[in-house]
Amino acid sequence: MSLNKPTAGTLLRSALFDEHRRLGARMVPFAGWEMPVQYAGIVEEHHVVRERAGMFDVSHMGRFEVYGPEAARFLRYVSTWDMTRLAAGEGHYSAACREDGGILDDIYVFCLAAESYLVVVNAANAEKMRNWMEEHVSTFNARLVDRHASTAMIAVQGPKSLERLADVIGRDFVASLKPRRCGRTEWRSHRLFASRTGYTGEDGLELVIDADSGPELWQALLDAGVQPCGLGARDTLRLEAALLLYGNDMDEDTNPREVGLGWVVTLDDEADFVGRDALVRLKDTGRSRLLACLKAAERGIMRPGCPILSSGREAGKVTSGGYSPTLSVSIGMGFVPDELATEGTKLTVDVRGKPLDVQVVPRPFYKRPKRA
Amino acid sequence: MPSPPDLKYTKEHEWVRVEGDIGTVGITDYAQDQLGDIVFVDLPSTGITVSQMQKFGEIESVKAVSELFSPVSGEVSEVNTALADQPELVNDFPYGEGWMLRIRLSEPSEVDQLLTAQDYDEFTAQEDS
Numbered sequence: 080m081s082l083n084k085p086t087a088g089t090l091l092r093s094a095l096f097d098e099h100r101r102l103g104a105r106m107v108p109f110a111g112w113e114m115p116v117q118y119a120g121i122v123e124e125h126h127v128v129r130e131r132a133g134m135f136d137v138s139h140m141g142r143f144e145v146y147g148p149e150a151a152r153f154l155r156y157v158s159t160w161d162m163t164r165l166a167a168g169e170g171h172y173s174a175a176c177r178e179d180g181g182i183l184d185d186i187y188v189f190c191l192a193a194e195s196y197l198v199v200v201n202a203a204n205a206e207k208m209r210n211w212m213e214e215h216v217s218t219f220n221a222r223l224v225d226r227h228a229s230t231a232m233i234a235v236q237g238p239k240s241l242e243r244l245a246d247v248i249g250r251d252f253v254a255s256l257k258p259r260r261c262g263r264t265e266w267r268s269h270r271l272f273a274s275r276t277g278y279t280g281e282d283g284l285e286l287v288i289d290a291d292s293g294p295e296l297w298q299a300l301l302d303a304g305v306q307p308c309g310l311g312a313r314d315t316l317r318l319e320a321a322l323l324l325y326g327n328d329m330d331e332d333t334n335p336r337e338v339g340l341g342w343v344v345t346l347d348d349e350a351d352f353v354g355r356d357a358l359v360r361l362k363d364t365g366r367s368r369l370l371a372c373l374k375a376a377e378r379g380i381m382r383p384g385c386p387i388l389s390s391g392r393e394a395g396k397v398t399s400g401g402y403s404p405t406l407s408v409s410i411g412m413g414f415v416p417d418e419l420a421t422e423g424t425k426l427t428v429d430v431r432g433k434p435l436d437v438q439v440v441p442r443p444f445y446k447r448p449k450r451a
Numbered sequence: 452m453p454s455p456p457d458l459k460y461t462k463e464h465e466w467v468r469v470e471g472d473i474g475t476v477g478i479t480d481y482a483q484d485q486l487g488d489i490v491f492v493d494l495p496s497t498g499i500t501v502s503q504m505q506k507f508g509e510i511e512s513v514k515a516v517s518e519l520f521s522p523v524s525g526e527v528s529e530v531n532t533a534l535a536d537q538p539e540l541v542n543d544f545p546y547g548e549g550w551m552l553r554i555r556l557s558e559p560s561e562v563d564q565l566l567t568a569q570d571y572d573e574f575t576a577q578e579d580s
Binding site for chain 2: 080082105116117120121122123311315378379380382401402404431
């Protein structure tokens, strides 16, 4: 069998690079960074996050601070969601769109204070989003500070994650963070940002700290019993939670309504934002395609790029696909015509020439159990 | 750890254990380690004829799909059905319970063309450098 090994080239390294090497991580190129794909193994790390507490180095994601009297208005202009609604300590998911409604990135915006915000973007789009936001911020009384290289970011996720985090960064601070809330605290005289957000379908926090203090925080979390997890598990976890991956499930030729992101488009505030007119028009026209959740009905694994067939004819393509360690079956997402996107529709995925029976299922594939 | 000396190997990371005219085939420890967690193994049915270095199936890890090539020619006499429900056997016991096929050799002399354990270990050491 063939083993294709990637060459490293010139890749960026996060502040935690040495920690990953010390732990024996397998490193791979991702979005221009050399990142850990696994430590103990993808399936094991996946189960650690579903059952206990795991952590991911997500320093490769772009981070920007926005300041100034018009910070909120600027962010509203470059987001589809009305960011002026955010109170201090709140965050919200959003899309950022082109004039024609095509998605530039999916982002998260956090309000720390009236004139102080944090924006998190995908690693693959960091440079694009920096250029785009710099272009627009000049027309507002606001300023953008790129904090990508100067900070480290760690996502701690799992049903036991908040307990472990309380041991490390303080019980009261952790308890103060309700879902999608954010805040700052002092940890060993370093400033620490935390948000109750994540990309795994489990509870947890995402932490931002200055780059030099990143290794100390990582070690403290290890000492508290949080296990290191890599990008491999990050992808299997997010797929089970039916969370979107930019570049796979959406790109600049996709609009929010096609991928179930209509809920992050605010139109009732009547304020202008990039792409507003196009999204208003799209709201009234029918959808030509919709991203559906697909679950295999037999053995076999659907992968990105596999054609989706209905009655023998190609109806779309799989955008994200793989094996679900929690459900022990292949799952995926893919574009199908609107009328085929209803729950229960039976389709076939062409897996390298072999047919795989699949069914459209509701999202998400996995939902974490409600705490008693 | 050195590869088992009683087996023969291919540069595609398969091994064969010859006992009489039956060859048992699997992938090496080096290969399973490189692949990561195996989640699916696609094997042929018994009775199928395979040729040396012809693709006989596919093996999937979480992240990737790899082709499997037969070290020897012959007829598939047995398939390891345990791998359907427990593909992780390939990771945990690549030379034992993770075996994939048994083949009735049609050209036993082909085995002489394969790599010894020492050749294979030198080959993989080069791959890693």
